[in-house]
Amino acid sequence: MKEITAKELEQKLVKGEKVNLIDVREVDEVEQGAIPGIIHIPLGLLEFRMNELSKKDSYVIVCRSGGRSGRATQFLDSQGYDVTNMTGGMLAWEGEIN
Template sequence: MEEIQIITPEELKKKLEEGEKLELVDVREDEEVAQGMIQGAKHIRMGEIPVNLDYFDKDKEYIFICRSSARSGNVCYYLQEQGYKVRNMVGGMLAWPGETE
C-alpha cells in the first residue's frame, strides 16, 4: 500500500496562520465535532465519505482530521486508492495546538 502523506498539527496551524487556503475535512462523529473543530474545516463523518465522493475534486489536496488520526488515516487510504490527493493530520485533534470553533 502506498504511503499516505502527512502533516503535523503544528505545520497545519502555521499554514492557516499564514493565510493558506486549505481543504480540511473533519471525519469525526457529530458529538466529537460539537466540542470544537478547526476553523474552516468541513465535517463529513467517516461513514459518509463513500456517499460524498462528489464533494471531492481530484485536482485539490484534502487534509483529513479526526480525534487521534486513526480514522482519518483510513479515509486517506480509501480516497488515495481512488485517485484523490490526501494528507492525514497526525495526532489528530488531541494534538491540535490551535483554537477551535
C-alpha cells in the same frame, strides 16, 4: 500515505495558506470543537459523499487521534484524491477551534 503534523498545519493556516480540511469525526465530537472552516464528513459517510470533493484539489483529513483520518486518507488516495493525514488528530491540535 502523506502526513502532516498538527503544528505544521496550524502554521500553514496562520500564514493564510488556503488548506481544504475534512473532519471525519462523528457529529458529537465535532460539536465539542473543530478547526474553523473545516468540512465535516463523518467517516461512515465518506464513500457516499466523496463526489462532493474535487480531484483537482488537495485535502488534509482530520479526526480525533489520527486513526480514522488515516483510514479515510488511504481510501480517498485509492480513489485518486490528493489527501494528507493530520497525525495526532484533534488531540494534538493547539490552534483555534470553533
